Amino acid sequence: MSDSLRELWLRGIAFNPAAPSDVLIRLLDRAAGEAGQLMCEGRDLPAAVIDAALRHPAMAIRGRLARNQHVDPAQLAPLATDPSGIIRAGLAGGSRYPRPRRVRPLPDDILVTFMTAQDGGEDGMLTEHEIVQELSSSRQIPLSFYRAMAGHDHPEIRKRATWGWQSLTPAQREALLDDPDPAVREAAQESSWELDPEAVEAKLPSIGSHSKSFVLGTCALSPALVEQCFADDRVHPLTWNRHTPADAVARLARHPEAKVREMIAARPDVGPDLVTELREDPDEDVRMRARLHPFPRTWAEYWAINRVIGHGPDCTCPITEPDSQPSPDWFAACAASGEPVLRRVAASWPGLPAKLVETLARDDDEEVRIRLACLHPLAPPHLLLDVFVTRPAHRPHLLTLPAFPRTGLTHLIGHPDPQVRALAAADPTLPQPPVQDTDESVRRAAAANPILTPEVLEALLPDPRTAEGAAANPSLPVPRMHALLDHCLNSATLPPAAGC
Numbered sequence: 001m002s003d004s005l006r007e008l009w010l011r012g013i014a015f016n017p018a019a020p021s022d023v024l025i026r027l028l029d030r031a032a033g034e035a036g037q038l039m040c041e042g043r044d045l046p047a048a049v050i051d052a053a054l055r056h057p058a059m060a061i062r063g064r065l066a067r068n069q070h071v072d073p074a075q076l077a078p079l080a081t082d083p084s085g086i087i088r089a090g091l092a093g094g095s096r097y098p099r100p101r102r103v104r105p106l107p108d109d110i111l112v113t114f115m116t117a118q119d120g121g122e123d124g125m126l127t128e129h130e131i132v133q134e135l136s137s138s139r140q141i142p143l144s145f146y147r148a149m150a151g152h153d154h155p156e157i158r159k160r161a162t163w164g165w166q167s168l169t170p171a172q173r174e175a176l177l178d179d180p181d182p183a184v185r186e187a188a189q190e191s192s193w194e195l196d197p198e199a200v201e202a203k204l205p206s207i208g209s210h211s212k213s214f215v216l217g218t219c220a221l222s223p224a225l226v227e228q229c230f231a232d233d234r235v236h237p238l239t240w241n242r243h244t245p246a247d248a249v250a251r252l253a254r255h256p257e258a259k260v261r262e263m264i265a266a267r268p269d270v271g272p273d274l275v276t277e278l279r280e281d282p283d284e285d286v287r288m289r290a291r292l293h294p295f296p297r298t299w300a301e302y303w304a305i306n307r308v309i310g311h312g313p314d315c316t317c318p319i320t321e322p323d324s325q326p327s328p329d330w331f332a333a334c335a336a337s338g339e340p341v342l343r344r345v346a347a348s349w350p351g352l353p354a355k356l357v358e359t360l361a362r363d364d365d366e367e368v369r370i371r372l373a374c375l376h377p378l379a380p381p382h383l384l385l386d387v388f389v390t391r392p393a394h395r396p397h398l399l400t401l402p403a404f405p406r407t408g409l410t411h412l413i414g415h416p417d418p419q420v421r422a423l424a425a426a427d428p429t430l431p432q433p434p435v436q437d438t439d440e441s442v443r444r445a446a447a448a449n450p451i452l453t454p455e456v457l458e459a460l461l462p463d464p465r466t467a468e469g470a471a472a473n474p475s476l477p478v479p480r481m482h483a484l485l486d487h488c489l490n491s492a493t494l495p496p497a498a499g500c
Contacts, residue, residue, distance in 0.1 A: 002464075004464055005462070005464055005467055006487075006488045007033070007035070008464060008467040008468040008471065009461070009467060009468070009471045009484045009487075009488055010027065010032055010033070010035035010471075010485075010488050011035050011038065011468050011471070011472075012448075012467065012468040012469065012470065012471025012472035012473075013027065013035075013471050013472070013481050013484060013485065014027050014032075014035045014036065014038060014039035014043075015038075015039065015042070015043055015472050016471065016472045016473065016474060016476065016481065017472075017474050018474035018475075018476070018478075019478075019481055020046070020478060021046040021047075021048035021049050023478065023481045023482060023485065024039065024045065024046065024049045025048065025049055025052050026482075026485050026489065027039055027485075028040075028049075028052055028053060028056055028061055029489055030058065031488075031489045032488070032489060036061060037060050037061060037064045038064070040053050040061055040064040040065040040068060041064035041065065041067050041068050042068075042070070043068075043070055044070040044071055045068070045070070045071055047075070050065070050071060050075050050076075053065045054076075054078050054079065059084055059086065059087065062079065062082060062084070062087050063084075063086060063087055063090050065079065066079045066082075066087050066088075066090030066091040067090050067091075067093070067094065067095050067096055068095075069094065069095040069100060069103070069104060073104060073105075073106050073107060073110065073140075074107050074110075076091055076110075077107070077109065077110050077113075079091045080092075080110045080113040080114060081113060082121065083121055083122040083123065084121050084122070084123050084125065085120040085121030085123055085124070085125045085126035085127075085130075085131060086121075086123070086125050086126065087121075088114075088117075088120065088121055088126070088131050089126055089130070089131045089134045091106075091110070092114055092131050092132070092134040092135035092138060092140075093134040093135070093137075093138050094138040094139070094140050098396065099139075099318075100396075100397070100400065101316060101317075101318055101319045101374075101396075101397045102318075102319040102397070102400075103138065103139040103140055103318070104140070105140055105141065105142035105145075106135075106140045106141070108145055108148075111135070111141060111145055112152075112154065112157065114128075114131060114132055114135050115132060115135075115156060115157055115160060116154055116156045116157070117131070117132075139318060139320060142321070143321050143323065146161075146164060146167070149161035149164075150168055150172040150175065150176060151172070151175075155179070155181040155183060155184050158176060158179060158181070158184045159183060159184050159187040161176065162176055162184070162187040162188045162190070162191040163191065165188075165191040165192065165194050165195070166194055166195065166218060166219075167323060173188070173192070176188035177189065177192065194215075194218070194219045194220070195219070195220045196220060197220045197221055197222035197225070197243075198222055200215065200219045200220060200221060200222065200225065201221075201222045201224060201225045203215075204216075204225065213234075213236075213237045214237075216229060216234070216237035216238065216241065217237030217238070217240055217241050218241060218243075219241075219243065220243045221238075221241065221243055221244065221245075223245070226238065226244070226245060226248050230248075230251070235252060235255065235260060236259075236260065236263075238252060239252055239260055239263035239264050239267075240263060240267075240306075242269075242299055246269070246271075249264060249267065249269065249270060249274075250274060252264045253265070253270065253274045253277070253278060254277075258281075258283040258285065258286055259285075261278065261281060261283065261286045262283065262285045262286045262289050263289075264278070265278045265281075265286050265289035265290040265292075265293065266289040266290070266292050266293055266295075266296050266302060266305060266306075267296070267302060268296050268297055268298055268299060268301070268302055270293065275290055275293045278290035279291065288339075288341070289309075291339065292305060292339060292341065292342065295330070295333070295334065295337075295342060298326065299324070300322070300324040300325060300326045301326045301330055303322065303324075304322070304325075304326050304345055304348075304349075305341065305342070305345055307322070307348070308341060308344045308345050308348060308371075309341060312367070313366055313367050313370050313391060314391060314393040314394070316393055316394065316397065319374075319375065328351060331345070331346050331349045331351070331352055332346070332352075332353070332356060334346040335347075335352060335356045335359065335360060340365040340367070340368065343360060343363060343365060343368045344365070344367050344368050344371050346360065347360050347363075347368045347369075347371040347372040347375065347376065348371045348375050348376075349375075349376075350375060350376050350377055352376060352378075354378050357372065357376055357378045357379065357380075358380075360372050361379065361380050361383045369383060369386075369387065370387050370391060370394065373386075373387040373394070373398065374387070374394055374397055374398065377401075377402075377403070378403075379403065380403075381403050381404065381405040382405070384398055384401060384403060384404050384405065385404075385405050385409075388404075388420070388423070389412070389415070389417075389420055392417075392419065395419060406426065406427065406428075407427050407428065407429045408427070408429065409423060409424040409427040409430075410424065410427065410429070410430060410431075411424075412424040413425065413430070413434060418437075418439035418441055418442050419441070421434070421437060421439065421442045422439070422441045422442045422444070422445040423445070425437065425442050425443075425445040425446035425449065426445040426446070426448065426449055427449070428449060428450050428451050429451075430449065430451060433445075433446035433447070433449040433451065433452060434446045435447050435460060435466055435469075440465070443465050443466050443469065444466070444468055444469035444472075445469065446466075446469065447460050447466040447467075447468070447469025447470045447472075447473065448469040448470070448472040448473045448474075449473070450473060450474045450475050451475075452470075452473060452475055453475065454475060454476065454477055454480070457470045457473055457475065457476055461484075471484060
């Protein structure tokens with residue numbers, strides 16, 4: 001048996017959806033090499049396999065499991081206190097690149113474990129602060145947790161709530177400033193400068209250049225600091241800062257740079273006279289934003305529009321929950337608008353009612369249809385398939401959606417794009433999967449098609465062109481899986497121990 005055939009069989013069995021726990025647990029053996037590691041990271045796993053991987057002595061196994069985005073994250077809780085800081089950081093950081101567009105959140109108890117940890121693990125490879133940094137950038141903290149932090153029982157969590165000072169309500173800020181724990185009170189006092197214009201002005205010189213734009217775009221600004229921004233030609237952050245004074249907004253609306261005027265045109269605090277002026281602007285993008293002005297009556301609506309404009313049909317930005325959400329009636333009005341941008345906004349909201357979804361699925365604007373397919377749970381399967389075929393950038397995300405069609409694809413079996421043919425080759429309603437296709441991925445998908453009988457699979461297993469797909473085929477009998485593993489694991493030369 002060649003090494004290449006052995007690896008193909010191991011990889012195929014590792015991702016066989018019908019492989020039972022006892023088969024998959026055998027792949028955790030060191031002799032299985034990378035196949036077991038790929039399995040631990042790349043697929044949903046039965047509880048018994050998760051249990052065995054959690055207790056596995058090899059860091060490579062636990063490390064890959066820590067980054068698994070397919071299993072219920074609650075089952076991975078023991079890894080938050082793993083002896084190795086590398087493993088803890090893997091769970092805190094989530095899936096590696098390519099990171100999925102929509103990341104599943106971690107349960108509250110795991111988040112609390114990370115945020116209150118006193119060390120970074122027995123191996124001393126990382127500190128608890130470095131692990132929390134991984135967590136903070138992972139998108140695995142749900143907004144519901146952030147919103148509850150200010151009232152959490154644990155003072156360390158309340159301290160962290162002060163880091164998002166401006167996202168707190170006035171009552172929450174007041175409570176943290178008067179917290180029974182002195183460390184929380186100190187943290188709250190240290191954060192309160194963000195809404196004090198004079199304090200912001202005094203603090204800005206000591207802030208790093210990378211963070212200055214964030215401060216200028218979010219904090220309360222003194223008149224002197226605003227004037228300094230104009231003098232330094234550093235006005236872009238002022239265009240989206242809700243604290244920018246009205247007189248500065250008026251000056252920005254007449255700024256020589258079109259991008260500055262465009263960002264001002266849809267602000268909810270721009271007066272009617274300025275809107276009328278901007279609707280006659282020589283720049284089309286400025287005029288378009290000004291036309292939208294009746295819609296962004298609130299900052300939540302402003303940002304809902306801003307998240308859509310300028311992204312294009314192949315945008316694969318992360319799908320995250322916004323801090324604040326406009327009303328359902330506002331999204332419904334956007335769906336009925338004559339402005340394509342507003343219909344794109346409506347298509348991006350997953351709460352849009354089914355009737356409006358049906359209407360937008362037939363919209364003349366391609367970006368409306370693409371956004372609906374990628375972001376709305378009720379998008380019709382035919383639309384998901386259409387976007388898959390026409391827009392390759394969205395394929396990885398579309399394949400994760402429960403409504404994505406897996407049958408009725410016979411008409412695509414001759415498509416020139418091999419990724420499309422591979423999708424069709426896996427359709428279990430095909431009369432004859434194309435196991436002889438010229439493309440490797442199509443042959444693999446065809447060989448894994450469950451319509452194939454065990455007898456046919458026996459002919460495909462010895463062929464390197466179809467061996468992996470045949471080993472991944474759910475029609476492969478379990479005794480045959482064990483027999484293949486016997487051949488692979490008993491004849492293997494043990495590779496050197498792998499790290500994370």
